[in-house]
Amino acid sequence: MTESDGKPDPGRAASEPQYADRVYRSVPGVISGVMLLAVAGWLIIDAALNGTGRTPWIALACAPVFCLPVAAYTLRPAVLADDRRLLVRNPFRTVHAPWATVEGLRSGYSVELFAEGKKYQVWAVPVSLRARKRAGRAAARAAAGGDPRASRTASLGSSLRGTKPGESDPTKAWSDQVVLTLQELAERNAGKPEAAGPVTVRWCWWIIAPTLVGLITLITFVVVL
Incomplete structure (x- = not known):
């Protein structure tokens, strides 16, 4: 326009x-x-x-x-994120969560989204325990080699600010990298006026x-x- x-x-x-x-x-x-x-x-x-x-x-x-x-x-299944909202497309329903409603994401045995007091599974980002173990070994090798980034891989509470956008971090499993990126987007965009609104679920x-x-x-x- x-x-x-x-x-x-x-x-x-x-x-x-x-x-x-x-x-x-x-x-x-x-x-x-x-x-x-x-x-x-x-x-x-x-x-x-x-x-x-x-x-x-x-x-x-x-x-x-x-x-x-x-x-x-x-x-x-897919996860779509921009500066206004997080869209989680699961097998039988779609969750539209503006960033202001996102309370957090957790990567355990599966990835979970918490918004407005409810929990939603994120099917598009499967958790691989094998990949997580492989990333843990890479983090241990990096720490032994003196890589300062390795000190930030111990928990999901760390940030991806040490990794450039689009860059893969071998010391983190893919699912954990996605969760950290989405958490950073939530923190960055939660206060924007266009990121407000209710969570909607469509079957x-x-x-x-x-x-x-x-x-x-x-x-x-x-x-x-």
Whole structure:
């Protein structure tokens, strides 16, 4: 949006996010989801085209029952963050949390978001204990070598200010790095007027409803046909 003289509209520019969404998702989860969907699609199409009797109908009814949940748990989860809000997209619901409502994030056996007195799981950032152990060994080696950054890796209460944006820290597991980055964004943006508002939760009915319909159809075909 520009004014008549071609200069940017200052009112609109002030309300725009200072940077695009930062998107976090599990790459191994996406890859496994694509592979599962490819195998399932091949099996379902083969059964629908070459099956006999009730097999084609059962195969078609299985498609939404299997494919939609797989897509929901592997392809859909994502975390998006800008200077106004944190958006957590889980398999069956989406949590929109303005930074002013974010009370904290925790990375234990899973990543959890705390906002307005409630706890929400963050599916898009899985915790790998193996990666955490590997990062701990890297931190120990860095400390032995005199790396000053290693002293900040003992707990999740530390900051990523010693790491440049976009730079991977080998002394922290990926999930812990994401949590620290989001905590820093929450602290930086919580006081902004555009970061205020209530937490909203939306259920993903376009996945839930077809899955339930497909399940009912599948049971009907199995029992009746």
